[in-house]
Structures are given as structure tokens and as C-alpha cells.
């Protein structure tokens with residue numbers, strides 16, 4: 001039986017929920033990344049490293065809500081912190097000490113962070129960091145890297161998945177809006193840069209030097225886990241330093257790769273940093289911050305010159321849960337998870353090699369992605385276009401009880417140990433065996 005038939009056999013209740021959802025939500029969906037064909041499994045319960053769907057199938061969860069759960073599902077300390085905050089009133093409508101405590105923790109943790117403001121999503125975080133940079137420079141043009149995801153606002157939704165025939169030369173990519181409804185002006189207002197090509201990047205930045213508001217970079221290319229090459233980062237940071245164009249590090253995902261985040265381990269001092277995901281302890285969150293000089297214009301005493309507000313910003317439930325999550329993800333926990341991820345990566349590479357397959361297993365800290373490509377993936381353009389095979393491997397892994405993103409991206413969480421790593425590697429071996437012709 002095909003992988004889809006086997007999936008249908010064990011997810012009848014999910015199928016029925018999906019039918020109902022179709023009546024009220026376009027395609028039954030609110031979050032595009034959660035849809036997969038023929039319909040997604042509806043989840044009922046999460047406990048540590050395991051999620052259970054409505055048909056009672058259990059999965060070892062390597063998705064962790066797209067990397068946002070560092071301690072897996074319903075960890076006791078976080079449940080207690082959040083419950084306590086709910087009891088105190090989930091939205092008191094005034095500043096709380098929870099906000100101060102989370103801000104203090106992050107500023108102490110991240111070397112380049114001097115001041116911070118909270119939002120409700122990573123999308124809002126990058127949107128507001130760009131505004132801070134535009135206010136600082138008086139310029140409008142945002143430079144970002146081809147293939148990089150920074151959320152879904154208009155300046156971010158450019159050249160994330162540009163089709164090859166529209167995307168121009170590799171060393172001078174054309175800016176392509178990724179969604180209907182993104183203003184056409186974004187073709188000029190957002191520059192697309194070639195990741196890991198320092199010379200071409202600097203050349204393009206030089207051409208637009210006097211119009212640039214910022215350079216926006218996800219150091220591990222977001223969920224793609226494409227690592228930055230050392231010369232590339234150094235050259236880029238030297239250039240932004242010299243020209244005083246703010247460098248924004250999007251650490252929405254990458255805070256989990258090192259205690260102080262990617263900029264700490266890569267030894268770069270960005271001017272602005274954006275956060276999300278693990279910072280909310282499993283609740284909706286975002287944040288942006290950086291050098292005092294760029295954040296001072298938000299000071300409301302005497303009138304802020306840059307506007308930023310939000311009814312649920314720095315919500316105490318999120319802030320308490322976030323603080324509990326980050327405090328428990330201390331240097332020792334980061335190191336342990338890094339070691340575990342290293343074991344998982346090398347055992348996975350062994351299984352791939354033993355089966356004589358050409359698949360790349362990229363890893364950064366506890367994040368990883370499998371690329372169905374014989375060659376190393378250094379840039380967006382190196383990514384393989386093998387969606388059907390990707391989806392098949394995704395389904396085969398799910399049928400072996402391992403949950404990843406449909407694009408084969410995943411991450412570890414702290415409740416995991418050697419047993420979960422062994423289970424992953426065994427599932428990968430079986431799933432790869434089924435792919436063989």
C-alpha cells in the first residue's frame with residue numbers, strides 16, 4: 001500500500017475533522033506550514049517529547065511547533081509559571097514585573113542586546129526592527145538574503161521561494177514578491193542578496209549604500225539551516241560597521257543554537273536583534289532590541305518618535321512562561337542538547353551512507369534539516385527541488401512515529417535523550433529503506 005493509503009488508514013478521525021474545518025476555514029487551514037496532503041493529523045495531546053493525534057497515534061516530536069518548544073510539551077515548570085500568571089489575570093492592562101524579568105534575562109544573556117521591546121510574533125519583531133532601522137537611517141530600502149524567511153509582513157515576504165525563471169543571476173538576485181497582495185513597490189524597496197557570497201553581497205550593498213535602511217540576516221538561514229561561512233559574516237559585519245547601516249540579526253529561530261544566541265557563538269555584534277519562538281515558553285511571542293541608540297526613540301517620556309504598540313505585548317502569561325523556559329535552558333542544558341544533536345546527526349549520516357544515498361544532513365546546535373541533494377547546501381540556490389520525494393520521506397517518518405516539518409526540518413527538545421535519538425535513527429533507516437526503488 002502507498003504511504004498515503006497507509007496514512008489514511010490510521011487517521012480517520014483527523015480526516016473527519018478536516019472535512020468539518022473545510023466548512024469554516026479556507027482549505028481547513030489558518031497556518032500554511034501545518035498543511036500537508038491529503039490532510040494534516042489533528043493533535044490532541046503533548047507530553048514531553050511525544051505528541052498524540054486524535055486517532056491515538058503517537059509521534060516523537062522533532063517539530064516542536066516549528067522549533068518554538070525547547071522543553072517539549074507541557075513541561076511542569078512552565079505549566080506552573082503560566083498557570084500562576086493566568087490566576088493573577090491574563091491581561092492586566094498595565095506593565096508587570098514579568099516583563100522586566102524576561103527583559104533582564106535576555107539582556108544578560110545576549111551580548112549585543114542593550115534594550116528590548118516585546119511583540120506577539122516573530123513577524124512583528126522583524127517588522128518593527130526594520131522600522132527602527134528606517135527611523136535611524138532615514139532610508140527605506142531593506143536588504144535581505146534570497147531564500148531567507150523573516151515572517152509574513154510585506155517587507156519580509158520577498159524572495160523567500162523565488163521560482164528559478166524569475167530570480168535572476170545567482171550573484172545578483174532579482175527581488176520577487178512571494179505572495180499576491182504584496183505591493184509591487186517591494187521589488188525596489190527590498191533588495192535580494194546572495195547568501196554566503198561576500199563579494200557579490202558587498203558589491204550590491206555598495207550600489208545602494210545611500211538608500212539602505214538595514215541589512216537583515218537570519219544567521220542560519222532560518223529554518224533552512226544553511227550555516228554562514230566565516231569570511232562571509234566577517235565581511236558583511238565589517239561593511240555594516242563601516243557604513244553605519246544597521247545589521248539586524250534575526251534570531252527568532254537561532255537563539256536556541258547557543259546560550260547567547262547565534263551572534264554570541266559567531267562572534268558578531270549586530271545593531272538590532274529579533275526574537276520569537278522559545279522566548280515565549282510555548283506561548284505567542286516576539287521581541288526586538290539591540291543598541292540603545294536605536295531603541296531610545298521608543299522612549300515615551302516626552303513623546304516617542306517611533307511608534308510601537310500592541311494590546312498583548314509583554315503579556316504576563318507569555319513573559320512568565322518564557323522566563324521559566326529560558327532559565328531552564330541554561331548553559332549546561334544548551335551544551336547537553338548540542339551534544340545530543342551531534343550524536344543524532346552523525347548516526348543519521350551513517351545510516352544515509354550505509355544505504356548508499358546522497359542526502360545532506362545539515363545541523364546547527366539543536367536544529368537540523370535533511371536535504372535530498374548529493375551536494376552541500378551553501379545557498380538558497382543549492383536547495384534541491386524534490387518536493388514529492390521530500391513529502392514521501394516526511395510521511396514515511398511519520399508512519400514510523402517521528403514528526404518533522406514536511407520540508408524535513410526538525411529540532412531536539414530537552415526531554416530527549418539517547419533513547420529518542422536511537423528511535424529517530426531507526427525510523428530514518430526504515431523510512432529510507434522504503435524510499436529505495
Ligand code: PLP
Nearest residue numbers: 121122123150151218222252276
Ligand atoms: N524569523 C524567522 C527566522 C523565523 O523562522 C520565523 C518563523 O518561523 C519568523 C521570523 C516569524 O515568526 P512568527 O511565525 O512568530 O511570526
